[in-house]
Amino acid sequence: MGDELLAAEFEANRGRLRGVAYRMLGSAAEADDAVQETWLRLNRTGGDTVDNLPAWLTTVIGRVCLDMLRSRAARREEPPPDSDLQALDDPERDALLADSLGAALLVVLETLTPAERLAFVLHDLFAVSFEEISVVVGRSPAAARQLASRARRRVQGGSPHGAADAARQREIVDAFLGASRGGDFEGLLTLLDPDVVVRMDDVEPRPRSGGGAEWVARFFTGKAQAAMPATIDGVAGALVQKPHGQRLALCFTVAGDRIIAIDVIRNPDESIVIELLN
Incomplete structure (x- = not known):
C-alpha cells in the first residue's frame, strides 16, 4: 500500500480511534499520543499484510491504551486533568461532552482495572466483538465477556445517569x-x-x-x-x-x-x- 493511500486510510479512522483512546485514558493529550503511536506502528508495517484495517487499528490502539493504563497504575498516577479537552477540535470536543457515556463516566471508569475498562469501552461503546477484544487482552472470548460484564455492573452501580436500584x-x-x-x-x-x-x-x-x-x-x-x-x-x-x-x-x-x-x-x-x- 502506498504511503499516501495508507495515510488516507488512517485519517478515515482517526476520529474513531481518538474516541476509543479518550474513553480509555480520560485525557485528550494522552489520546493523541495513543493515536500517534498507532500510526507509527501502522507505518512500520506498511499495511500490506493487514486484511481488515479498521479492526487492526482498533486492536492496536486497544493494546497501546492498555499498556498506558497499566503503566499509569504501576506508577500510581492520576490521569491528567480533563481541561486538556480544549486541545480537541471544537466539533469533536462537543461530541464527546454531549455523549451520554462521555466525560462524566470517566470518573466511574477510573475504578475499573485496565482490562475491564478496555473490554467495556470496546464492546459497550464501540460494538467490538469479544473475539476481537480477547486478542487485545490475551484471554478467551468468554473471559473477555466476563470482564465487560463485571465492568458493566460497576458502571451501573456508579452511573452518573441515576441508575435505578x-x-x-x-x-x-x-x-x-x-x-x-x-x-x-x-x-x-x-x-x-x-x-x-x-x-x-x-x-x-x-x-x-x-x-x-x-x-x-x-x-x-x-x-x-x-x-x-x-x-x-x-x-x-x-x-x-x-x-x-x-x-x-x-x-x-x-x-x-x-x-x-x-x-x-x-x-x-x-x-x-x-x-x-x-
Missing part, C-alpha cells in the same frame, strides 16, 4: 416482559428510553441489532412468551429457553426509570452467572 430495575424489567407478552406496544414505549439500543452478542452470522424506542417496541411486541425472570451477572434480565436446547439471556440496563439498553446473549456459557427467579 435493583428493586426498581426488577420492577421495570418485569413490566417490560408483561407488556411484551401481551402485545402492548404503547406499554413498551412507556418503559423504553427514546434512544434505547438492542445489542446481540456472539452470534454468527450476526443478527440485526437496532435502536430507538419504536424499533425496539415493535421488535418485542407479542414476544417474551417463554421468558423467565432472572438475574444475569447480577443485572435484571430474563432467560428464554428455545427449542433444541438453545437459550437466550436478556440483560437490561435501566436508568431514570427507563430501559436504555438490552443485551442479548445466545447460548450463554458458564462465564455468565444466571439466577432464575420465582
Whole structure:
C-alpha cells in the first residue's frame, strides 16, 4: 500500500480511534499520543499484510491504551486533568461532552482495572466483538465477556445517569416482559428510553441489532412468551429457553426509570452467572 493511500486510510479512522483512546485514558493529550503511536506502528508495517484495517487499528490502539493504563497504575498516577479537552477540535470536543457515556463516566471508569475498562469501552461503546477484544487482552472470548460484564455492573452501580436500584430495575424489567407478552406496544414505549439500543452478542452470522424506542417496541411486541425472570451477572434480565436446547439471556440496563439498553446473549456459557427467579 502506498504511503499516501495508507495515510488516507488512517485519517478515515482517526476520529474513531481518538474516541476509543479518550474513553480509555480520560485525557485528550494522552489520546493523541495513543493515536500517534498507532500510526507509527501502522507505518512500520506498511499495511500490506493487514486484511481488515479498521479492526487492526482498533486492536492496536486497544493494546497501546492498555499498556498506558497499566503503566499509569504501576506508577500510581492520576490521569491528567480533563481541561486538556480544549486541545480537541471544537466539533469533536462537543461530541464527546454531549455523549451520554462521555466525560462524566470517566470518573466511574477510573475504578475499573485496565482490562475491564478496555473490554467495556470496546464492546459497550464501540460494538467490538469479544473475539476481537480477547486478542487485545490475551484471554478467551468468554473471559473477555466476563470482564465487560463485571465492568458493566460497576458502571451501573456508579452511573452518573441515576441508575435505578435493583428493586426498581426488577420492577421495570418485569413490566417490560408483561407488556411484551401481551402485545402492548404503547406499554413498551412507556418503559423504553427514546434512544434505547438492542445489542446481540456472539452470534454468527450476526443478527440485526437496532435502536430507538419504536424499533425496539415493535421488535418485542407479542414476544417474551417463554421468558423467565432472572438475574444475569447480577443485572435484571430474563432467560428464554428455545427449542433444541438453545437459550437466550436478556440483560437490561435501566436508568431514570427507563430501559436504555438490552443485551442479548445466545447460548450463554458458564462465564455468565444466571439466577432464575420465582
